[in-house]
Amino acid sequence: MGSSVCVEEAMGETDVSRTMGGWEETQRMGLLFRVKLDLCFACVLFPESVKEGSTMVCSALRRVAHMHVYLVRKASSVSKGHHHHQALGLRPPASEFAAQGAPGGAVEVLGKSYPRDDYSNLSRKVLSRVGRNLHNQQHHPLWLIKERVKEHFYKQYVGRFGTPLFSVYDDLSPVVTTWQNFDSLLIPADHPSRKKGDNYYLNGTHMLRAHTSAHQYDLLHAGLDAFLVVGDVYRRDQVDSQHYPVFHQLEGVRLFSKHELFAGMKDGESLQLFEQSSRSAYKQETHTMEATKLVEFDLKQTLTRLVTHIFGDGLDIRWVDCYFPFTHPSFEMEINFHGEWLEVLGCGVMEQQLVNSAGAQDQIGWAFGLGLERIAMVLYDIPDIRLFWSEDERFLKQFCVSDINQNVKFQPLSKYPALINDISFWLPSENYTENDFYDLVRTIGGDLVEKVDLIDKFEHPKSTSVFRRV
Numbered sequence: 001m002g003s004s005v006c007v008e009e010a011m012g013e014t015d016v017s018r019t020m021g022g023w024e025e026t027q028r029m030g031l032l033f034r035v036k037l038d039l040c041f042a043c044v045l046f047p048e049s050v051k052e053g054s055t056m057v058c059s060a061l062r063r064v065a066h067m068h069v070y071l072v073r074k075a076s077s078v079s080k081g082h083h084h085h086q087a088l089g090l091r092p093p094a095s096e097f098a099a100q101g102a103p104g105g106a107v108e109v110l111g112k113s114y115p116r117d118d119y120s121n122l123s124r125k126v127l128s129r130v131g132r133n134l135h136n137q138q139h140h141p142l143w144l145i146k147e148r149v150k151e152h153f154y155k156q157y158v159g160r161f162g163t164p165l166f167s168v169y170d171d172l173s174p175v176v177t178t179w180q181n182f183d184s185l186l187i188p189a190d191h192p193s194r195k196k197g198d199n200y201y202l203n204g205t206h207m208l209r210a211h212t213s214a215h216q217y218d219l220l221h222a223g224l225d226a227f228l229v230v231g232d233v234y235r236r237d238q239v240d241s242q243h244y245p246v247f248h249q250l251e252g253v254r255l256f257s258k259h260e261l262f263a264g265m266k267d268g269e270s271l272q273l274f275e276q277s278s279r280s281a282y283k284q285e286t287h288t289m290e291a292t293k294l295v296e297f298d299l300k301q302t303l304t305r306l307v308t309h310i311f312g313d314g315l316d317i318r319w320v321d322c323y324f325p326f327t328h329p330s331f332e333m334e335i336n337f338h339g340e341w342l343e344v345l346g347c348g349v350m351e352q353q354l355v356n357s358a359g360a361q362d363q364i365g366w367a368f369g370l371g372l373e374r375i376a377m378v379l380y381d382i383p384d385i386r387l388f389w390s391e392d393e394r395f396l397k398q399f400c401v402s403d404i405n406q407n408v409k410f411q412p413l414s415k416y417p418a419l420i421n422d423i424s425f426w427l428p429s430e431n432y433t434e435n436d437f438y439d440l441v442r443t444i445g446g447d448l449v450e451k452v453d454l455i456d457k458f459e460h461p462k463s464t465s466v467f468r469r470v
Helices: 006-010 022-045 052-080 141-156 212-221 258-262 289-311 352-357 372-380 385-389 393-399 434-448
Strands: 106-109 112-115 167-169 175-177 206-208 226-234 246-256 316-324 327-337 340-350 364-371 422-426 453-459 464-469
Touching: 141 226, 141 246, 141 289, 141 372, 212 226, 212 246, 212 352, 212 364, 246 258, 246 289, 246 372, 258 289, 289 316, 289 327, 289 340, 289 364, 289 372, 316 340, 340 352, 340 372, 352 364, 364 372, 372 385
Parallel strands: 167 226
Antiparallel strands: 106 112, 175 206, 226 246, 246 364, 316 327, 327 340, 340 364, 422 464, 453 464
């Protein structure tokens, strides 16, 4: 189930050592995964068919599957002379796989209860990740990246009294309102980023944040004008080595008053931050061209210094124009690392409407956001995003360094080849997205599953069938 079966051990899901017999155990896990995936896909994604008769069939099939699991475990323990721990494939029945479902009941997150409704779609797999806060675990690779960024900003940007200009917030709750996540950032009501198929909703009013920008309004409204926010963010996504439903972002915001922006410039007192004109590709309708260009220059200079601090001198950098609802103009930074152009962050001049709504009408500013996993995977040669969730000491010890700026290169943990499971099924006629299947696979297979590919697709006048390789 991936280019390296080491992920089973790297994720800390089992204690099976890759010595004699370990590969046989892995094959058994693959078989159990296939049985449970087949059963649960039918029972979870086709609830309309699970009426009285089909419920009895599903129940019977589960009992058969659980007996099969028991026999395999029993045979394994007899053949090896001892009992193994609970294997990854041995998980609760299908009815327990997702915290999503019909209205009624509640979702418990970080000690708080949220009533379920038609929007609720949080899987237990993802829920188990809430509160882990990898970015705050000392010597974790994501912690190292966070600390390197903090160190850079603390040293490079100092306030009037010798204290750091930027404050850091890395323990804000990932549960936010839909207003915080979307409306406060000027994201239109019909914007595709709001889709239930792309986000994890607790209910119609609360969700797991899709970006750290969800805290921008609150921090600006509190009177802050320079800050970094670090935290876990949640998005439903495909299954492969580069994507995971939970990842970590670091966001930076800085505002400038007229005096701060034009200080030291010739005739700076005569220059203005704002005007009433028309929006163009280069500026907002309320910003003067002089103010926009100075903010853009400061933003790009700040980020160039940051990536140079992380990746080293002599880095080739290019800026690509792009679109974000909450900044204009907006840019993506790409770096040439080992001969390949890589996107490392997005940024831009903050929408003045957003700044005004937070009570900072006399200031103008910039914002940027970067993914900690993206930076760490490039910098430390980590090939698979699932490895960040490993509790295997062989992985974690590689990053126990005395200096956070020390060069570290990840060393692989296993030499075993991949296991592959194929599955084909008819798609539901409505209320189904690809991310529903990806969530189901992650819930059943855990972090053993490296990738899910679409191999074939059959279109029938009445339905559609797909063939996927796990």
